[in-house]
Amino acid sequence: MSALRNNSNTYNLIGFCFFLVLFYASLFFSLDIKVFSDDATFLAAATSGMSPLDYLSERYHTWTGRIAIEGIMFITIAIPTLWKLAIPTCLLLCAYATWKSFFADKLHYCYGIPLCLFFLLLINHSILDTTAFYVTGFYNYLLPVSAGLFSCAVFARPSAFSTIEKNLVIPLAFIASQSEQVGFSMLGFFLVTLLWDRNTTFAYRVCLLLVALTGFATLVSAPGNYLRLASEMRYMPEFGDYSFVRKVLTGFDVFNAHYTDASNLYPKIIALLLALLTLNKQFEFKRTAFLLAIAGVFQGSLFSYLLSTANNDSFSIRYLSSGLGLEYFASYTLTILSLVSATYIIRRIFSSNASFCLAVFLLLLHTASTTLVGLSPTAYESGFRVLLAGDVIGLMLICLLLKEAMHQHALIEPHKL
Known part of the structure; x- marks a missing residue:
């Protein structure tokens, strides 16, 4: 042996x-x-x-x-x-x-x-x-x-x-x-x-x-x-006139465009793992929470003709010149509801407070680290490179959920591989 x-x-x-x-x-x-x-x-x-x-x-x-x-x-x-x-x-x-x-x-x-x-x-x-x-x-x-x-x-x-x-x-x-x-x-x-x-x-x-x-x-x-x-x-010549709230909104616009990007696989993987972890669980508002989570994740594919979502400033809230910009804020609302719903589902998944707190912290940090780019006038000019840090934090959340899935479903026993 x-x-x-x-x-x-x-x-x-x-x-x-x-x-x-x-x-x-x-x-x-x-x-x-x-x-x-x-x-x-x-x-x-x-x-x-x-x-x-x-x-x-x-x-x-x-x-x-x-x-x-x-x-x-x-x-x-x-x-x-x-x-x-x-x-x-x-x-x-x-x-x-x-x-x-x-x-x-x-x-x-x-x-x-x-x-x-x-x-x-x-x-x-x-x-x-x-x-x-x-x-x-x-x-x-x-x-x-x-x-x-x-x-x-x-x-x-x-x-x-x-x-x-x-x-x-x-x-x-x-x-x-x-x-x-x-x-x-x-x-x-x-x-x-x-x-x-x-x-x-x-x-x-x-x-x-x-x-x-x-x-x-x-x-x-x-x-x-x-x-x-x-x-x-x-x-961004108008950057000097922005309030702190408007700068945060600019950063969230960058985050939202990435979160809803059809080619961004991480939110989809997170949604898949959440579904796997709740297969045998029943809890209040489960269907509503999943519907909102999935709608936010897939809005870039499902509602791209209705909502303003793209990875460049030509489609950003920066160029809102008339009207109320409802298409932008409808997308933001879906994204926020998706994040809140994911948090609610995570609460129902983890029995350990430490794991739940870590998962929520990673989700918030993933959002905040990308939103941080709004404090610079190069928020849109920087392009895709400023998304790496947030995505690596997202990877940590994926691994935390995958570890929980492996534990709950006994996919791999310790030290078998």
Whole structure:
């Protein structure tokens, strides 16, 4: 019996190594600098002969506070081998952190990590093309997102990770905090987790929180932010007249367009998992809740001719010039009712208050991290790339629901795979 188990472990390891070789090779030989893009601009700066300190000082005072990300990009973008290996590594880091957080006790890593990677790659490819398979997009989006996801996984359960991993997460948390959306989401997760559980390695967690706060404070306090804001006002000249509520509404408009996008699979997967988890459950308003949840998720396909939903500002509330804009607010109402209905269904699914609170927190954070883009005049100009952080949070919710489905329906017994 022992020999059979050893043979099985050997075959699993060989298969996993073969998968890694194929994955790295497929990306290594397909990634390249895009000519006439930000890739070429930053590559020219990195090979101009300017010292890293001079470059970072100039960028900090004239454009951005992302000194860690900018520094890494400046030093490594001229070395293709590094970022060709780093991009698949960051994708695998996301998959590893997800597997470790949700499936480590149910699925062997040889199966769990590829499964999580598969779910990650279900993100709309318009998003992946601008954040993972685009070199400067990798530095500014995939790198901090993967660092932030791994940091959150370690922060939630430090005992599940090795000493090396816990030490590695300290610089990764600083890198993650150098992105506005990731820093906001990570700090929110850190604070909620710390308030929920103060007894688990409190000193280490506080240290990690301070590192993240330092990085985020450096980001938002950079003098270049104000010059950048003034420069980017050309994309939305009326932005200076917006109230805070109107900025939030602009951000929610971006979220709503993505949530209702027919090519966005994550809301559909969440709806499917909610249906699976309630197959044998009866509760009040079940049909009404599902009808509202599904109507909100599929409105981009069902009501596209009636409601104004699209992924560019030509279809946004920004260009509402006459009437009450009922088509916009009808779509917003459906989306909000869908989110509220999903929350109600989740409450009926989870018997554990901790799991319910985590699921609702992830749903709210998924919405808030995307809505955050409304605080910038480039809310629409930024395109698909600003949707990555919110989608990765959505992936966490999917995995939480999938783990509950595996538990309730005994789809996989622990350690069988």
